[in-house]
Structures are given as C-alpha cells and as structure tokens.
Amino acid sequence: MQIKLLGLGKRYNYDWIFRHLSYEFIPDKAYAILGYNGSGKSTFINTLSGNLVPSEGTIQYQNNSQTILVEEIYRYLSFSAPYLELVEEFTLTELLQFHTHFKPLRHLTPNQLIERMYLEKARHKYVKDFSSGMKQRLKLGLAIYTDAPLLLLDEPTTNLDQAGINWYLEHVSQNRKDRLVVVCSNIAHEYQFCDETLDITQFHPVK
Numbered sequence: 001m002q003i004k005l006l007g008l009g010k011r012y013n014y015d016w017i018f019r020h021l022s023y024e025f026i027p028d029k030a031y032a033i034l035g036y037n038g039s040g041k042s043t044f045i046n047t048l049s050g051n052l053v054p055s056e057g058t059i060q061y062q063n064n065s066q067t068i069l070v071e072e073i074y075r076y077l078s079f080s081a082p083y084l085e086l087v088e089e090f091t092l093t094e095l096l097q098f099h100t101h102f103k104p105l106r107h108l109t110p111n112q113l114i115e116r117m118y119l120e121k122a123r124h125k126y127v128k129d130f131s132s133g134m135k136q137r138l139k140l141g142l143a144i145y146t147d148a149p150l151l152l153l154d155e156p157t158t159n160l161d162q163a164g165i166n167w168y169l170e171h172v173s174q175n176r177k178d179r180l181v182v183v184c185s186n187i188a189h190e191y192q193f194c195d196e197t198l199d200i201t202q203f204h205p206v207k
C-alpha cells in the first residue's frame with residue numbers, strides 16, 4: 001500500500017487542525033504520527049482511513065500499482081483506536097466469526113488467534129464482561145491479524161500493562177511485513193519499531 005498526500009488540510013468549523021500537508025507513505029514501511037494531546041493525530045489518521053473528508057487537498061491510494069478510490073479504502077485497512085467500539089454483545093467466539101465473515105485473518109484460524117491473544121479462558125465470555133486490558137488486546141489482535149495491506153493504530157497501548165505492551169510490540173513487529181503501518185502516538189515505546197516519524201504539529205497553521 002502506498003499513500004500520497006497532496007496539500008492535505010482538515011478543519012472543524014473555522015479551526016484548521018492541519019494544513020498544507022504533502023507527504024508520501026512508501027509501501028512496507030512503518031510510520032509514527034507524533035504530536036501532543038489535541039494536536040490532531042486522531043483527526044489525521046481518520047482522514048487517512050477515509051472516515052473523515054479532507055477540507056482541502058487530496059489523498060491518493062495505490063495497492064500493488066492499482067489505484068484505490070477513497071470510498072473503497074475501508075476494504076484494504078484494519079484499524080484499532082480507543083474510540084472504535086467492539087461489538088460487546090457477542091462472545092469472543094461469536095465476535096471472531098462475525099469479524100472474519102467480512103475480513104479474513106492473516107494465515108491463522110480464529111482459534112489460533114484466540115490463543116495468540118491469550119484469551120482461551122474468555123472464549124465464551126461476552127466482550128462487555130472483558131477487562132479494559134483484555135478489550136484492548138482483542139482490538140489489537142483483530143487489527144494486527146486481519147489480512148489487510150494497511151494497518152492503522154491509534155494509541156495502541158491504551159489500557160495495557162507492561163506484559164500487554166510487550167505482547168503488542170512482539171506481534172506488531174512480527175506482522176508488519178508486506179503492509180503499510182501507521183501508528184499515532186506520543187509515547188516512545190508504542191512506535192519504537194517505526195522507520196519514519198511525521199510530526200503533525202509541523203502542519204499546524206501559523207497563527
């Protein structure tokens with residue numbers, strides 16, 4: 001997956017969050033989007049994912065030299081973020097069945113993913129009854145192990161303890177090959193595996 005941004009800008013009402021952002025995401029690399037709280041990282045990654053419409057500029061997507069329209073980009077991405085909800089009325093097994101109905105996993109079965117997330121004992125538990133750390137491991141497991149060429153992660157270690165952080169780093173590093181990875185963060189350990197950084201504050205409008 002390759003993404004080219006040309007003069008991208010996003011504003012809410014009269015407030016520009018970022019502007020004049022031209023950048024190229026090269027295939028198979030991992031990028032960290034950096035900036036303090038409220039600087040616009042989530043706004044940026046949601047614009048990149050097609051969830052938000054840019055206020056100016058364009059985004060060009062290419063997968064294996066094929067142009068992808070922004071309306072179709074959701075088919076090519078997996079995304080984990082604190083504000084993206086899991087379907088909590090499902091048990092873990094039901095959720096995986098539902099998820100894989102729409103998007104397949106990367107070379108493993110739902111059962112193997114459950115084992116990889118260390119959630120065997122929660123197989124038949126409702127997701128609403130998971131702890132916050134278990135929910136986060138599930139969100140990350142689904143995102144990392146979905147077979148999509150674009151992996152988007154916003155604040156990936158939210159609610160994780162040290163063991164969970166180590167688990168995330170191990171699995172994201174093992175599964176970054178042959179895909180573009182974009183991580184929004186202001187915590188160094190979340191993006192230590194990234195090749196490039198993009199500081200969103202550099203694209204704040206000059207007051």
Ligand SMILES: Nc1ncnc2c1ncn2[C@@H]1O[C@H](COP(=O)(O)OP(=O)(O)OP(=O)(O)O)[C@@H](O)[C@H]1O
Nearest residue numbers: 012013017035036037038039040041042043044186
């Ligand atoms: N729907 C919205 N309407 C108006 N303003 C918004 C909206 N969403 C976000 N903002 C504003 O945009 C700015 C950037 O917010 P954003 O969530 O993108 O920052 P962030 O860098 O991801 O923050 P954090 O690190 O705290 O998650 C903030 O000032 C926020 O209040």
